[in-house]
Amino acid sequence: MRGVWVYRSLFNEPETIGDFNRLEVWEAELSLELTEDNRIYGFLGERPEEAKGDEPYLTVDGRVEDGDPIRVSWRAKGKPGSEYDGWIYDYVGYLVPAWADATRPRAVIAGTVTRTVAHGKAPAGSVFSFYAVKKDFLEPRICIPLAKAVIDMMASAEHRHHHALWHGSRDEWAGLSAKKRAALQSLGWQPGPKDTERASLGPDRLTNGSGEDFLFMHRRMVGTVRALDPSARSWSRVPQPTFPVSFDAGTKATSAGNVDGNALPNAWVVPGDPNTTAWLVELRKTSTLYSRFTAWETLYTDPRYLATVSLAELGSRIEFTIHNWMHMRWASMPRDPNPDPAEHGLPVPVGRPPLDFDSKWLSPEYDYLGETFSSHVNPIFWRLHGWVDDRIEDWFRAQEGARPGVIKRMQIDGIDWFEADKRWVLVDEPWEGPRDLHHGHAEHGGGHGDLLLDVPTMQKALSVIYGPEPRTEPEITAAGPAMASSRATATWFKRVED
Numbered sequence: 001m002r003g004v005w006v007y008r009s010l011f012n013e014p015e016t017i018g019d020f021n022r023l024e025v026w027e028a029e030l031s032l033e034l035t036e037d038n039r040i041y042g043f044l045g046e047r048p049e050e051a052k053g054d055e056p057y058l059t060v061d062g063r064v065e066d067g068d069p070i071r072v073s074w075r076a077k078g079k080p081g082s083e084y085d086g087w088i089y090d091y092v093g094y095l096v097p098a099w100a101d102a103t104r105p106r107a108v109i110a111g112t113v114t115r116t117v118a119h120g121k122a123p124a125g126s127v128f129s130f131y132a133v134k135k136d137f138l139e140p141r142i143c144i145p146l147a148k149a150v151i152d153m154m155a156s157a158e159h160r161h162h163h164a165l166w167h168g169s170r171d172e173w174a175g176l177s178a179k180k181r182a183a184l185q186s187l188g189w190q191p192g193p194k195d196t197e198r199a200s201l202g203p204d205r206l207t208n209g210s211g212e213d214f215l216f217m218h219r220r221m222v223g224t225v226r227a228l229d230p231s232a233r234s235w236s237r238v239p240q241p242t243f244p245v246s247f248d249a250g251t252k253a254t255s256a257g258n259v260d261g262n263a264l265p266n267a268w269v270v271p272g273d274p275n276t277t278a279w280l281v282e283l284r285k286t287s288t289l290y291s292r293f294t295a296w297e298t299l300y301t302d303p304r305y306l307a308t309v310s311l312a313e314l315g316s317r318i319e320f321t322i323h324n325w326m327h328m329r330w331a332s333m334p335r336d337p338n339p340d341p342a343e344h345g346l347p348v349p350v351g352r353p354p355l356d357f358d359s360k361w362l363s364p365e366y367d368y369l370g371e372t373f374s375s376h377v378n379p380i381f382w383r384l385h386g387w388v389d390d391r392i393e394d395w396f397r398a399q400e401g402a403r404p405g406v407i408k409r410m411q412i413d414g415i416d417w418f419e420a421d422k423r424w425v426l427v428d429e430p431w432e433g434p435r436d437l438h439h440g441h442a443e444h445g446g447g448h449g450d451l452l453l454d455v456p457t458m459q460k461a462l463s464v465i466y467g468p469e470p471r472t473e474p475e476i477t478a479a480g481p482a483m484a485s486s487r488a489t490a491t492w493f494k495r496v497e498d
Protein backbone atom coordinates (compact mmCIF):
# COMPACT_ATOMS: atom_id res chain seq x y z
CA MET A 1 0.00 0.00 0.00
CA ARG A 2 2.90 2.40 0.60
CA GLY A 3 3.61 4.75 -2.25
CA VAL A 4 2.09 7.05 -4.82
CA TRP A 5 -0.84 6.00 -7.02
CA VAL A 6 -2.72 7.45 -9.95
CA TYR A 7 -6.35 7.61 -8.82
CA ARG A 8 -9.20 7.55 -11.34
CA SER A 9 -12.92 7.64 -10.55
CA LEU A 10 -15.71 6.85 -13.01
CA PHE A 11 -19.49 7.19 -13.27
CA ASN A 12 -21.44 4.00 -12.71
CA GLU A 13 -23.13 4.39 -16.11
CA PRO A 14 -25.41 1.43 -16.93
CA GLU A 15 -25.92 2.27 -20.61
CA THR A 16 -23.42 1.89 -23.46
CA ILE A 17 -22.20 5.40 -24.21
CA GLY A 18 -19.34 4.74 -26.63
CA ASP A 19 -17.16 7.52 -25.23
CA PHE A 20 -14.95 6.83 -22.25
CA ASN A 21 -14.36 10.54 -21.71
CA ARG A 22 -17.94 10.80 -20.52
CA LEU A 23 -17.20 8.29 -17.74
CA GLU A 24 -14.49 10.41 -16.14
CA VAL A 25 -15.18 11.88 -12.71
CA TRP A 26 -11.68 12.70 -11.55
CA GLU A 27 -8.01 11.85 -12.05
CA ALA A 28 -5.73 12.71 -9.13
CA GLU A 29 -2.68 11.66 -7.15
CA LEU A 30 -3.22 9.35 -4.18
CA SER A 31 -0.32 8.97 -1.75
CA LEU A 32 -0.39 6.46 1.06
CA GLU A 33 1.81 5.66 4.02
CA LEU A 34 1.23 2.50 6.05
CA THR A 35 1.92 2.19 9.77
CA GLU A 36 2.93 -1.02 11.54
CA ASP A 37 -0.60 -1.39 12.93
CA ASN A 38 -2.13 -1.24 9.43
CA ARG A 39 -3.35 2.32 9.49
CA ILE A 40 -3.03 4.20 6.21
CA TYR A 41 -2.86 7.94 5.77
CA GLY A 42 -1.97 10.38 3.04
CA PHE A 43 -3.30 12.80 0.47
CA LEU A 44 -5.64 12.78 -2.52
CA GLY A 45 -5.40 15.73 -4.86
CA GLU A 46 -4.34 17.13 -8.20
CA ARG A 47 -0.61 17.61 -8.44
CA PRO A 48 0.49 20.92 -10.02
CA GLU A 49 3.82 21.21 -11.85
CA GLU A 50 5.01 23.27 -8.93
CA ALA A 51 2.92 23.72 -5.79
CA LYS A 52 2.09 27.27 -4.72
CA GLY A 53 1.13 26.08 -1.24
CA ASP A 54 -2.58 27.01 -1.53
CA GLU A 55 -3.74 24.00 -3.59
CA PRO A 56 -6.82 22.15 -2.36
CA TYR A 57 -6.54 18.45 -1.52
CA LEU A 58 -8.17 15.83 0.65
CA THR A 59 -6.45 14.15 3.57
CA VAL A 60 -6.83 10.40 3.71
CA ASP A 61 -7.12 8.31 6.86
CA GLY A 62 -8.08 4.64 6.97
CA ARG A 63 -7.21 1.03 7.48
CA VAL A 64 -5.87 -1.98 5.64
CA GLU A 65 -7.37 -5.35 6.52
CA ASP A 66 -5.57 -8.56 5.78
CA GLY A 67 -7.51 -11.04 3.70
CA ASP A 68 -7.76 -12.42 0.23
CA PRO A 69 -8.13 -9.96 -1.35
CA ILE A 70 -6.66 -7.34 0.95
CA ARG A 71 -9.30 -4.74 1.80
CA VAL A 72 -8.58 -1.06 2.24
CA SER A 73 -10.95 1.64 3.40
CA TRP A 74 -10.49 5.31 4.10
CA ARG A 75 -12.26 8.59 4.60
CA ALA A 76 -11.04 11.63 2.69
CA LYS A 77 -11.72 15.11 4.06
CA GLY A 78 -11.21 18.37 2.19
CA LYS A 79 -8.47 20.69 3.38
CA PRO A 80 -9.95 23.33 5.70
CA GLY A 81 -10.02 26.80 4.19
CA SER A 82 -9.59 25.49 0.65
CA GLU A 83 -12.24 25.03 -2.05
CA TYR A 84 -12.56 21.43 -0.80
CA ASP A 85 -13.43 22.60 2.72
CA GLY A 86 -16.21 20.44 4.14
CA TRP A 87 -15.92 17.67 1.57
CA ILE A 88 -16.15 14.14 2.94
CA TYR A 89 -15.89 11.02 0.77
CA ASP A 90 -15.66 7.40 1.90
CA TYR A 91 -13.80 4.69 0.02
CA VAL A 92 -13.67 0.91 0.08
CA GLY A 93 -11.27 -0.89 -2.23
CA TYR A 94 -9.56 -4.19 -2.78
CA LEU A 95 -6.05 -4.95 -3.94
CA VAL A 96 -6.70 -6.82 -7.18
CA PRO A 97 -5.21 -10.34 -7.35
CA ALA A 98 -1.83 -10.77 -9.06
CA TRP A 99 -1.48 -13.15 -11.98
CA ALA A 100 1.27 -15.70 -11.40
CA ASP A 101 2.59 -15.33 -14.95
CA ALA A 102 2.38 -11.53 -15.19
CA THR A 103 5.66 -10.22 -16.62
CA ARG A 104 5.25 -6.69 -15.29
CA PRO A 105 3.05 -6.90 -12.25
CA ARG A 106 1.67 -3.62 -10.97
CA ALA A 107 -0.37 -3.07 -7.83
CA VAL A 108 -3.94 -1.88 -8.46
CA ILE A 109 -6.71 -1.00 -6.00
CA ALA A 110 -10.25 -1.24 -7.37
CA GLY A 111 -13.21 -0.05 -5.37
CA THR A 112 -16.19 2.16 -4.74
CA VAL A 113 -16.51 5.69 -3.38
CA THR A 114 -19.46 7.62 -2.02
CA ARG A 115 -20.01 11.29 -1.37
CA THR A 116 -20.89 11.30 2.30
CA VAL A 117 -21.58 15.02 2.68
CA ALA A 118 -23.15 17.24 0.00
CA HIS A 119 -21.16 20.20 -1.29
CA GLY A 120 -22.30 22.85 -3.76
CA LYS A 121 -24.79 21.22 -6.13
CA ALA A 122 -23.27 17.79 -5.54
CA PRO A 123 -25.66 15.67 -3.46
CA ALA A 124 -24.75 13.28 -0.68
CA GLY A 125 -25.14 9.57 -1.43
CA SER A 126 -23.78 9.55 -4.98
CA VAL A 127 -21.66 6.49 -5.69
CA PHE A 128 -18.79 6.12 -8.16
CA SER A 129 -16.25 3.45 -9.01
CA PHE A 130 -12.53 4.03 -8.79
CA TYR A 131 -9.24 2.34 -9.44
CA ALA A 132 -5.76 3.37 -8.42
CA VAL A 133 -2.56 2.27 -10.19
CA LYS A 134 0.69 2.22 -8.27
CA LYS A 135 3.51 4.36 -9.64
CA ASP A 136 7.11 3.15 -9.75
CA PHE A 137 9.28 4.22 -6.83
CA LEU A 138 11.03 7.50 -7.63
CA GLU A 139 14.66 6.42 -7.56
CA PRO A 140 17.35 8.69 -6.08
CA ARG A 141 19.20 8.58 -9.42
CA ILE A 142 16.24 10.55 -10.84
CA CYS A 143 15.35 12.93 -8.01
CA ILE A 144 18.80 13.61 -6.50
CA PRO A 145 21.16 12.72 -9.37
CA LEU A 146 24.94 12.76 -8.98
CA ALA A 147 27.04 14.91 -11.31
CA LYS A 148 27.68 13.26 -14.66
CA ALA A 149 31.42 13.11 -13.99
CA VAL A 150 30.76 11.05 -10.85
CA ILE A 151 28.36 8.70 -12.63
CA ASP A 152 30.79 8.19 -15.50
CA MET A 153 33.59 7.30 -13.12
CA MET A 154 31.66 5.17 -10.63
CA ALA A 155 29.67 3.23 -13.25
CA SER A 156 32.85 2.38 -15.17
CA ALA A 157 33.98 -1.25 -15.38
CA GLU A 158 37.17 -0.38 -13.46
CA HIS A 159 35.40 1.11 -10.44
CA ARG A 160 32.60 -1.45 -10.36
CA HIS A 161 35.02 -4.39 -10.43
CA HIS A 162 37.34 -2.73 -7.94
CA HIS A 163 34.59 -2.08 -5.41
CA ALA A 164 33.08 -5.56 -5.83
CA LEU A 165 36.42 -7.33 -5.60
CA TRP A 166 37.78 -5.24 -2.75
CA HIS A 167 34.73 -6.13 -0.63
CA GLY A 168 34.54 -9.70 -1.90
CA SER A 169 38.17 -10.49 -1.21
CA ARG A 170 38.11 -9.39 2.42
CA ASP A 171 34.56 -10.64 3.12
CA GLU A 172 35.18 -14.14 1.72
CA TRP A 173 38.86 -14.62 2.63
CA ALA A 174 38.26 -16.32 5.98
CA GLY A 175 36.14 -19.00 4.31
CA LEU A 176 38.28 -19.64 1.20
CA SER A 177 40.22 -22.88 0.65
CA ALA A 178 44.04 -22.84 0.61
CA LYS A 179 43.94 -23.25 -3.17
CA LYS A 180 41.65 -20.29 -3.64
CA ARG A 181 43.77 -18.16 -1.33
CA ALA A 182 46.90 -19.06 -3.29
CA ALA A 183 45.12 -18.24 -6.55
CA LEU A 184 44.06 -14.83 -5.23
CA GLN A 185 47.59 -14.15 -3.97
CA SER A 186 49.01 -14.96 -7.40
CA LEU A 187 46.73 -12.26 -8.83
CA GLY A 188 47.74 -9.78 -6.12
CA TRP A 189 44.16 -9.64 -4.80
CA GLN A 190 44.55 -11.07 -1.30
CA PRO A 191 43.13 -8.61 1.28
CA GLY A 192 46.21 -6.86 2.66
CA PRO A 193 49.88 -7.85 2.59
CA LYS A 194 50.57 -11.37 1.35
CA ASP A 195 50.48 -13.88 4.25
CA THR A 196 49.27 -11.28 6.75
CA GLU A 197 45.89 -10.79 5.12
CA ARG A 198 43.11 -8.98 6.94
CA ALA A 199 39.81 -10.83 6.51
CA SER A 200 36.81 -8.66 7.33
CA LEU A 201 34.62 -11.52 8.57
CA GLY A 202 37.10 -13.80 10.32
CA PRO A 203 37.11 -14.41 14.08
CA ASP A 204 39.79 -11.72 14.57
CA ARG A 205 37.98 -9.07 12.54
CA LEU A 206 37.88 -6.52 15.37
CA THR A 207 41.63 -6.70 16.01
CA ASN A 208 43.22 -7.46 12.62
CA GLY A 209 42.92 -3.95 11.18
CA SER A 210 40.32 -4.76 8.52
CA GLY A 211 38.09 -2.06 10.00
CA GLU A 212 40.75 0.54 9.20
CA ASP A 213 40.89 -0.75 5.62
CA PHE A 214 37.13 -0.22 5.45
CA LEU A 215 37.25 3.36 6.70
CA PHE A 216 40.35 4.32 4.69
CA MET A 217 39.29 2.89 1.32
CA HIS A 218 35.89 4.58 1.55
CA ARG A 219 37.45 7.86 2.74
CA ARG A 220 39.33 7.99 -0.56
CA MET A 221 36.14 7.21 -2.50
CA VAL A 222 34.19 9.93 -0.65
CA GLY A 223 36.99 12.45 -1.25
CA THR A 224 37.18 11.61 -4.95
CA VAL A 225 33.44 12.02 -5.41
CA ARG A 226 33.16 15.25 -3.41
CA ALA A 227 35.94 16.77 -5.54
CA LEU A 228 33.81 16.07 -8.62
CA ASP A 229 30.43 16.87 -7.05
CA PRO A 230 30.43 19.05 -3.91
CA SER A 231 26.67 18.45 -3.55
CA ALA A 232 27.33 14.79 -2.57
CA ARG A 233 26.85 15.57 1.09
CA SER A 234 26.60 13.39 4.21
CA TRP A 235 23.61 12.42 6.23
CA SER A 236 24.39 14.31 9.43
CA ARG A 237 21.97 11.90 11.13
CA VAL A 238 20.27 8.73 9.92
CA PRO A 239 17.18 10.10 8.14
CA GLN A 240 13.87 10.06 9.97
CA PRO A 241 10.80 8.84 8.10
CA THR A 242 9.20 11.57 6.00
CA PHE A 243 6.01 11.53 3.99
CA PRO A 244 6.87 10.88 0.32
CA VAL A 245 4.82 13.73 -1.17
CA SER A 246 4.16 17.33 -0.19
CA PHE A 247 1.91 20.20 -1.29
CA ASP A 248 4.15 22.80 0.34
CA ALA A 249 4.99 25.86 -1.76
CA GLY A 250 7.76 25.17 -4.27
CA THR A 251 7.32 21.38 -4.31
CA LYS A 252 7.82 20.15 -7.86
CA ALA A 253 5.74 17.38 -9.42
CA THR A 254 8.97 15.63 -10.37
CA SER A 255 9.73 15.02 -6.67
CA ALA A 256 6.38 13.36 -5.84
CA GLY A 257 7.14 10.08 -4.12
CA ASN A 258 10.62 11.06 -2.92
CA VAL A 259 10.60 14.66 -1.78
CA ASP A 260 14.03 14.74 -0.12
CA GLY A 261 15.68 11.80 -1.93
CA ASN A 262 15.69 9.73 1.29
CA ALA A 263 12.30 8.04 0.81
CA LEU A 264 12.20 4.36 1.70
CA PRO A 265 11.68 1.99 -1.21
CA ASN A 266 9.44 -0.97 -0.47
CA ALA A 267 10.78 -4.39 0.47
CA TRP A 268 10.44 -7.23 -2.04
CA VAL A 269 10.25 -11.00 -2.04
CA VAL A 270 13.53 -12.85 -2.60
CA PRO A 271 12.38 -16.19 -4.02
CA GLY A 272 13.61 -19.16 -2.02
CA ASP A 273 15.07 -16.96 0.71
CA PRO A 274 12.47 -16.27 3.42
CA ASN A 275 15.08 -15.02 5.89
CA THR A 276 16.33 -12.26 3.61
CA THR A 277 12.78 -11.42 2.59
CA ALA A 278 11.81 -11.02 6.25
CA TRP A 279 14.93 -8.95 6.92
CA LEU A 280 14.09 -6.55 4.08
CA VAL A 281 10.67 -5.97 5.69
CA GLU A 282 12.11 -5.65 9.20
CA LEU A 283 14.73 -3.12 8.09
CA ARG A 284 12.11 -0.73 6.78
CA LYS A 285 10.01 -0.60 9.94
CA THR A 286 10.08 2.60 11.95
CA SER A 287 10.36 0.47 15.08
CA THR A 288 13.60 -1.02 13.66
CA LEU A 289 14.88 2.47 12.90
CA TYR A 290 14.36 3.49 16.52
CA SER A 291 15.56 0.26 18.10
CA ARG A 292 18.54 -0.73 15.95
CA PHE A 293 19.65 2.21 13.86
CA THR A 294 19.19 4.86 16.54
CA ALA A 295 20.90 2.69 19.16
CA TRP A 296 23.93 2.18 16.90
CA GLU A 297 24.04 5.84 15.95
CA THR A 298 23.95 6.86 19.61
CA LEU A 299 26.81 4.47 20.39
CA TYR A 300 29.00 5.41 17.45
CA THR A 301 28.67 9.14 18.15
CA ASP A 302 29.22 8.84 21.91
CA PRO A 303 32.67 10.18 22.91
CA ARG A 304 32.72 7.97 26.01
CA TYR A 305 32.46 4.89 23.79
CA LEU A 306 34.69 6.20 20.99
CA ALA A 307 37.52 6.87 23.46
CA THR A 308 37.60 3.17 24.37
CA VAL A 309 37.97 1.58 20.93
CA SER A 310 40.69 1.33 18.32
CA LEU A 311 39.96 2.78 14.89
CA ALA A 312 40.05 -0.78 13.56
CA GLU A 313 37.42 -2.05 15.98
CA LEU A 314 35.19 0.97 15.34
CA GLY A 315 35.46 0.51 11.57
CA SER A 316 34.62 -3.17 11.67
CA ARG A 317 31.69 -2.68 14.05
CA ILE A 318 30.23 0.14 11.93
CA GLU A 319 30.74 -1.87 8.74
CA PHE A 320 28.76 -4.90 9.80
CA THR A 321 26.06 -3.17 11.79
CA ILE A 322 24.65 0.20 10.81
CA HIS A 323 26.52 0.41 7.48
CA ASN A 324 25.26 -2.87 6.04
CA TRP A 325 21.81 -2.23 7.47
CA MET A 326 21.63 1.26 5.91
CA HIS A 327 22.58 -0.22 2.53
CA MET A 328 19.74 -2.72 2.73
CA ARG A 329 17.13 -0.39 4.29
CA TRP A 330 17.46 2.00 1.35
CA ALA A 331 17.97 -0.67 -1.32
CA SER A 332 15.19 -0.92 -3.86
CA MET A 333 14.54 -4.10 -5.78
CA PRO A 334 17.14 -4.59 -8.53
CA ARG A 335 15.84 -4.44 -12.10
CA ASP A 336 17.24 -5.68 -15.36
CA PRO A 337 19.27 -2.89 -17.04
CA ASN A 338 19.19 -4.71 -20.40
CA PRO A 339 18.50 -2.02 -23.06
CA ASP A 340 16.23 -4.47 -24.95
CA PRO A 341 12.71 -3.14 -24.17
CA ALA A 342 11.45 -6.71 -23.69
CA GLU A 343 13.86 -7.19 -20.76
CA HIS A 344 14.46 -3.67 -19.52
CA GLY A 345 13.16 -2.98 -16.03
CA LEU A 346 12.00 -6.52 -15.30
CA PRO A 347 12.46 -7.45 -11.63
CA VAL A 348 15.69 -9.28 -10.80
CA PRO A 349 14.86 -10.01 -7.15
CA VAL A 350 18.13 -11.82 -6.41
CA GLY A 351 20.25 -9.22 -8.23
CA ARG A 352 23.18 -9.71 -10.57
CA PRO A 353 24.82 -13.13 -10.23
CA PRO A 354 28.34 -12.39 -8.90
CA LEU A 355 30.06 -13.78 -11.99
CA ASP A 356 27.78 -12.28 -14.60
CA PHE A 357 30.06 -9.77 -16.33
CA ASP A 358 27.64 -8.90 -19.13
CA SER A 359 28.15 -5.28 -20.21
CA LYS A 360 24.50 -4.48 -19.47
CA TRP A 361 25.38 -4.32 -15.75
CA LEU A 362 27.63 -1.32 -16.48
CA SER A 363 24.58 0.82 -17.28
CA PRO A 364 24.43 3.78 -14.86
CA GLU A 365 20.88 2.82 -13.94
CA TYR A 366 22.18 -0.42 -12.40
CA ASP A 367 22.80 1.25 -9.05
CA TYR A 368 21.39 -1.41 -6.71
CA LEU A 369 22.42 -0.47 -3.16
CA GLY A 370 22.47 -4.11 -2.08
CA GLU A 371 25.63 -5.25 -3.86
CA THR A 372 29.13 -3.85 -4.14
CA PHE A 373 29.27 -3.93 -7.96
CA SER A 374 26.57 -1.26 -8.11
CA SER A 375 25.95 0.40 -4.73
CA HIS A 376 28.49 3.19 -5.24
CA VAL A 377 26.63 4.35 -8.39
CA ASN A 378 23.61 5.23 -6.22
CA PRO A 379 23.37 8.79 -4.79
CA ILE A 380 22.31 7.37 -1.40
CA PHE A 381 25.69 5.58 -1.13
CA TRP A 382 27.46 8.94 -0.77
CA ARG A 383 25.08 10.25 1.89
CA LEU A 384 25.45 6.99 3.80
CA HIS A 385 29.23 6.79 3.46
CA GLY A 386 29.51 10.45 4.35
CA TRP A 387 27.83 9.51 7.63
CA VAL A 388 30.33 6.65 8.09
CA ASP A 389 33.29 8.90 7.25
CA ASP A 390 32.17 11.56 9.75
CA ARG A 391 32.52 8.99 12.54
CA ILE A 392 36.30 8.98 11.98
CA GLU A 393 36.53 12.62 13.10
CA ASP A 394 34.17 11.90 16.03
CA TRP A 395 36.57 9.13 17.05
CA PHE A 396 39.60 11.41 16.76
CA ARG A 397 37.94 14.14 18.88
CA ALA A 398 36.98 11.57 21.51
CA GLN A 399 40.53 10.24 21.60
CA GLU A 400 41.87 13.80 21.93
CA GLY A 401 39.53 14.37 24.84
CA ALA A 402 40.62 11.20 26.62
CA ARG A 403 44.34 11.17 25.80
CA PRO A 404 45.44 14.43 24.15
CA GLY A 405 48.24 14.16 21.61
CA VAL A 406 48.41 10.37 21.56
CA ILE A 407 46.80 9.95 18.13
CA LYS A 408 48.92 11.70 15.53
CA ARG A 409 47.50 12.91 12.25
CA MET A 410 49.35 12.16 9.04
CA GLN A 411 48.65 11.70 5.34
CA ILE A 412 48.82 8.34 3.62
CA ASP A 413 48.79 8.45 -0.18
CA GLY A 414 47.05 11.80 -0.14
CA ILE A 415 44.40 10.79 2.43
CA ASP A 416 44.13 12.46 5.85
CA TRP A 417 44.83 9.65 8.29
CA PHE A 418 46.61 8.68 11.50
CA GLU A 419 49.94 7.24 12.51
CA ALA A 420 49.85 3.57 13.48
CA ASP A 421 50.68 3.02 17.16
CA LYS A 422 49.71 -0.66 17.61
CA ARG A 423 47.09 0.28 20.20
CA TRP A 424 44.58 2.75 18.77
CA VAL A 425 45.63 2.69 15.10
CA LEU A 426 46.73 -0.77 14.04
CA VAL A 427 47.64 -0.56 10.38
CA ASP A 428 50.35 1.62 8.84
CA GLU A 429 49.30 0.85 5.27
CA PRO A 430 45.54 0.44 4.84
CA TRP A 431 44.64 -1.93 2.02
CA GLU A 432 42.95 -0.62 -1.12
CA GLY A 433 43.96 -3.28 -3.65
CA PRO A 434 47.13 -4.24 -5.51
CA ARG A 435 49.43 -1.41 -6.61
CA ASP A 436 51.78 -0.98 -9.53
CA LEU A 437 55.05 -0.41 -7.70
CA HIS A 438 56.81 0.72 -10.88
CA HIS A 439 54.52 3.63 -11.63
CA GLY A 440 54.00 5.48 -8.39
CA HIS A 441 53.17 9.13 -8.04
CA ALA A 442 56.23 10.86 -6.60
CA GLU A 443 54.09 13.32 -4.65
CA HIS A 444 52.46 10.51 -2.74
CA GLY A 445 55.87 9.36 -1.56
CA GLY A 446 56.65 6.15 0.23
CA GLY A 447 57.05 4.20 -2.98
CA HIS A 448 53.33 3.52 -3.28
CA GLY A 449 52.26 2.83 -6.84
CA ASP A 450 48.99 3.49 -8.60
CA LEU A 451 46.12 1.14 -7.87
CA LEU A 452 45.89 -1.62 -10.46
CA LEU A 453 42.40 -1.59 -11.96
CA ASP A 454 42.83 -4.15 -14.73
CA VAL A 455 39.35 -5.50 -15.49
CA PRO A 456 40.33 -8.96 -16.87
CA THR A 457 42.53 -9.58 -13.81
CA MET A 458 39.77 -8.45 -11.47
CA GLN A 459 37.29 -10.75 -13.24
CA LYS A 460 39.69 -13.64 -12.76
CA ALA A 461 40.01 -12.81 -9.08
CA LEU A 462 36.22 -12.63 -8.67
CA SER A 463 35.98 -16.02 -10.40
CA VAL A 464 38.39 -17.44 -7.84
CA ILE A 465 36.24 -16.14 -5.00
CA TYR A 466 32.76 -17.01 -6.28
CA GLY A 467 33.51 -19.78 -8.80
CA PRO A 468 34.34 -23.47 -8.38
CA GLU A 469 37.49 -24.70 -6.64
CA PRO A 470 40.63 -24.22 -8.73
CA ARG A 471 42.13 -27.55 -9.87
CA THR A 472 45.66 -28.61 -8.90
CA GLU A 473 47.65 -25.47 -9.61
CA PRO A 474 46.41 -21.94 -8.94
CA GLU A 475 45.42 -21.83 -12.59
CA ILE A 476 42.43 -19.66 -13.31
CA THR A 477 39.59 -20.39 -15.67
CA ALA A 478 38.27 -17.56 -17.79
CA ALA A 479 35.42 -15.68 -16.24
CA GLY A 480 32.16 -15.23 -18.04
CA PRO A 481 28.41 -15.27 -17.79
CA ALA A 482 28.38 -18.96 -18.65
CA MET A 483 30.12 -19.78 -15.39
CA ALA A 484 27.12 -20.17 -13.17
CA SER A 485 27.70 -19.61 -9.49
CA SER A 486 25.62 -21.30 -6.86
CA ARG A 487 26.04 -18.25 -4.61
CA ALA A 488 23.34 -16.08 -6.02
CA THR A 489 23.42 -13.42 -3.30
CA ALA A 490 27.05 -13.69 -2.30
CA THR A 491 27.79 -10.05 -2.97
CA TRP A 492 24.93 -8.60 -0.94
CA PHE A 493 25.57 -6.63 2.20
CA LYS A 494 25.19 -9.10 4.98
CA ARG A 495 23.28 -9.29 8.18
CA VAL A 496 25.88 -9.89 10.88
CA GLU A 497 24.74 -9.97 14.48
CA ASP A 498 26.95 -7.90 16.72
Ligand SMILES: [Cu+2]
Pocket residue numbers: 163167218372
Ligand atom coordinates in the same frame (compact mmCIF):
# COMPACT_ATOMS: atom_id res chain seq x y z
CU1 LIG B 1 32.15 -0.16 -0.16
